[in-house]
Amino acid sequence: MKEAGEYAWLLAFAGEEMEANEAARNAAAAIRTAGLRGLVDVVPAARTVLVLGSPELDPSRLEAFEAVPRRDVLAPPPRRHEIRMTPDGADLDEIASRSGLSPDAFLESFVQLEFTVGFLGFSPGFAYLYGLPKGFHLPRRGTPRSAVPAGSVALAGPYVGIYPASTPGGWNLLGRTSRRLFDLRADAPFLFAPGDRVRFSP
Amino acid sequence: MIGGRGFLVLEPGLLTTVQDLGRHGWGSFGVPVAGALDEEALRLANRLVGNAESAAALELTFTGPVLRASGDLDLAVAGGAFGPAPGKVVRVADGEIVALAAAPGATRAIAAFGGGIDVPLVLGSRSTCLSARFGGFQGRRLLRGDFLAVFPASAPPPAEAEASLSQPGDGVVVLRAFPGSDENEFDAIARAAFWRTPWKILTESNRIGLRLAGPSLGLVETAERASEGTTRGTVQVTADGHPIVLLAERPTTGGYPKIAVVAAGDLDLLARISPGRNVRFERISVTEARKLADAREARFRVSRRP
Numbered sequence: 001m002k003e004a005g006e007y008a009w010l011l012a013f014a015g016e017e018m019e020a021n022e023a024a025r026n027a028a029a030a031i032r033t034a035g036l037r038g039l040v041d042v043v044p045a046a047r048t049v050l051v052l053g054s055p056e057l058d059p060s061r062l063e064a065f066e067a068v069p070r071r072d073v074l075a076p077p078p079r080r081h082e083i084r085m086t087p088d089g090a091d092l093d094e095i096a097s098r099s100g101l102s103p104d105a106f107l108e109s110f111v112q113l114e115f116t117v118g119f120l121g122f123s124p125g126f127a128y129l130y131g132l133p134k135g136f137h138l139p140r141r142g143t144p145r146s147a148v149p150a151g152s153v154a155l156a157g158p159y160v161g162i163y164p165a166s167t168p169g170g171w172n173l174l175g176r177t178s179r180r181l182f183d184l185r186a187d188a189p190f191l192f193a194p195g196d197r198v199r200f201s202p
Numbered sequence: 203m204i205g206g207r208g209f210l211v212l213e214p215g216l217l218t219t220v221q222d223l224g225r226h227g228w229g230s231f232g233v234p235v236a237g238a239l240d241e242e243a244l245r246l247a248n249r250l251v252g253n254a255e256s257a258a259a260l261e262l263t264f265t266g267p268v269l270r271a272s273g274d275l276d277l278a279v280a281g282g283a284f285g286p287a288p289g290k291v292v293r294v295a296d297g298e299i300v301a302l303a304a305a306p307g308a309t310r311a312i313a314a315f316g317g318g319i320d321v322p323l324v325l326g327s328r329s330t331c332l333s334a335r336f337g338g339f340q341g342r343r344l345l346r347g348d349f350l351a352v353f354p355a356s357a358p359p360p361a362e363a364e365a366s367l368s369q370p371g372d373g374v375v376v377l378r379a380f381p382g383s384d385e386n387e388f389d390a391i392a393r394a395a396f397w398r399t400p401w402k403i404l405t406e407s408n409r410i411g412l413r414l415a416g417p418s419l420g421l422v423e424t425a426e427r428a429s430e431g432t433t434r435g436t437v438q439v440t441a442d443g444h445p446i447v448l449l450a451e452r453p454t455t456g457g458y459p460k461i462a463v464v465a466a467g468d469l470d471l472l473a474r475i476s477p478g479r480n481v482r483f484e485r486i487s488v489t490e491a492r493k494l495a496d497a498r499e500a501r502f503r504v505s506r507r508p
Contacts, residue, residue, distance in 0.1 A: 002383040003488045005433040005463055006495040010383055017428060028230065043229035043431035045455045050229070050431025055496060120232035121429055121455030124334050127232075128429070165334065184324060184336055190231045 001059070001066050004050060007038075009059055011049045011066040017158060018130045020047035021118040025194045027065045036061055044194050045119045046128070078116075080197045083162070085153050087202070089173035091141075095155060099136050110136075110174070110200060115160055117196040125164035125182030127192040132160055144170035151176045153200065175200075207273035208320070208351040211344050212299065217263035220319050220338035220350070221312075221450075223256045225327035229431060229454045236329040236337065236451045238312055239409060240473035241466075242367060243281030245502060247314035250278035250291050252357035255502070257318030258328035260344075262311045264476075266302030267344060271295065275352060276316030276359055280367060282308035282474055289366045291359045309476045317353035332409060333451060370471055374400045374480045377468045380488040382437060382460035392419040392443075396461055400480040401445065407477055409451040414481070418443030419461070429455040435464035437483070447472065465491040467498045 004010040011027060013020040021044070028044040031051060038056030042049060051062055087107050089095070096106035115131035132155065140156045145168065148154070152163045154171035163169060164181035181191045192198070211218075223244065224237025238244035238261055245255040260267070266284040271294040279288045283305035286292060294300050302313055321328050321339050330338025339350055385393065401414035419439050432438075436448045438458035447464055448456070462483055464472070472481070486494075 003380070003463070004383060004431070004460075005435065006466055006488070006492045008433045010430060041227050041229045043454055045430045046428030048428075048430045050433070052226070052229070052433070055492075055499070119429070119455065120230060122232060122453055124228075124231060124233045124331075124336075167333075182334070189325070194230060 007053045009051045013047050024049045078195050078197045083177050083200050085175040085177050085200045087175040089175045091172040095172050115198040117192045125190050129160040138172050140170040209269040211348040213268035214344045215267040216265045218267045218344040219261050219330040220258050221261045221329045222258045232454050234451045236331045239450050240281045240470045242470040243312040247278045247280035247312040251276045251314050251316040252359045253318050259312050259314035268301045270299045279311050279313045282311035284311040310473050315352045316355035320351035320353045370475045374482050376484050377481050378465040378486045379462040379483045380491045382462045384459035387459050400482050403477045405477040412447040414445045427457040429457045432456045435469050436460050437462040466495050
């Protein structure tokens with residue numbers, strides 16, 4: 001556990017990133033429900049959990065959450081989403097050829113995959129999804145685009161992500177969805193939460 | 203009085219936004235905290251006009267706005283020298299025009315109104331999130347012709363309503379900071395350079411981060427680093443070896459290595475200095491930083507007594 005601010009602590013989890021992330025998500029859920037005094041926010045990320053507190057938060061209470069790897073014992077069953085995607089991304093051909101497949105064959109494989117929301121970041125509602133096989137891991141683009149269309153489904157490294165709004169971005173664009181990921185007019189403003197399962201369909 | 207109690211924006215100023223103490227608790231959904239860059243100024247300005255410290259106010263940047271009051275308003279400016287009487291309560295009468303112009307050298311300030319600015323609470327805060335275009339007044343900076351409503355005042359300004367905040371002197375501004383979680387990823391030369399260099403604040407700085415120019419700190423692998431949650435005041439070093447101090451509107455996660463964390467009280471001071479100025483980091487321990495933070499809170503508690 002490391003100090004990230006006067007009253008902020010970063011808990012880290014070892015191992016393969018996807019497993020470390022699961023441990024981080026479980027620790028974050030456990031911290032939220034532990035009834036700690038002075039807790040302000042809990043932010044799971046790839047292999048860490050950031051705990052933000054007020055001076056009332058006792059950091060010695062946090063160490064246990066890092067030491068003990070927690071399995072999904074108390075977690076409710078994950079929410080599942082099916083996202084319809086139009087496969088018209090500007091980088092579809094390049095994604096497919098770098099994966100050694102035709103665009104059709106790539107998409108056929110892609111819609112078979114089940115993804116897990118590892119964490120959110122970058123912008124409100126932007127989810128980092130795990131579940132891409134190693135053969136589909138691509139580097140970010142050398143030069144980021146100044147504007148990626150809202151709803152773009154994109155790949156970078158081990159992640160699949162969906163851009164909630166039009167922002168600059170360096171990920172490889174596969175397709176688009178009309179689903180809203182961040183909508184303040186909706187009862188639930190965020191489509192995804194950490195731990196959700198996601199599949200894409202044509 | 204036309205259009206209810208509030209004010210009309212006659213001139214918007216360079217970057218005038220509605221801010222409070224930030225949108226906390228939504229980090230796991232990727233929502234930036236936002237809020238005033240100068241928290242101390244926000245709290246003080248609000249207290250001067252009899253508001254709760256967390257009430258929404260205007261953050262002014264470089265050139266302040268010109269406003270016309272609708273209804274009688276109590277106004278207080280804190281942080282930088284903007285307007286007719288910074289640090290004091292000014293009664294602006296219905297129909298009166300107030301110019302919150304910056305004095306030479308003034309960078310940023312908070313202008314609070316008795317009652318607090320009436321914009322919708324979005325995810326628990328009235329702060330503007332410029333990058334995601336929501337919160338505050340229509341998710342954006344103020345423009346000419348905007349009318350902002352002000353809540354009815356809940357309490358009159360306190361009798362001793364005058365206050366001043368420490369201002370950066372001439373020369374290099376010292377920021378106390380404790381070592382960041384990735385300090386050991388930098389070699390000894392880079393670490394020494396970080397703590398010794400007078401870093402120049404670049405004009406590319408914004409509410410997300412303060413960009414600093416100086417020697418490159420070399421660097422370590424950054425390309426495939428895993429993202430981690432970010433905190434206000436964290437100094438991260440980008441791929442080209444230059445530091446960025448993360449501020450109120452930083453993204454919730456980031457992948458650059460963290461060399462230091464600036465003490466919370468000195469971040470308020472940082473909001474009061476302009477690009478082109480130089481800053482130096484003075485190494486303290488996290489325990490010392492915590493004592494500074496506690497002392498800052500204690501000052502507020504003492505001066506809050508009637």
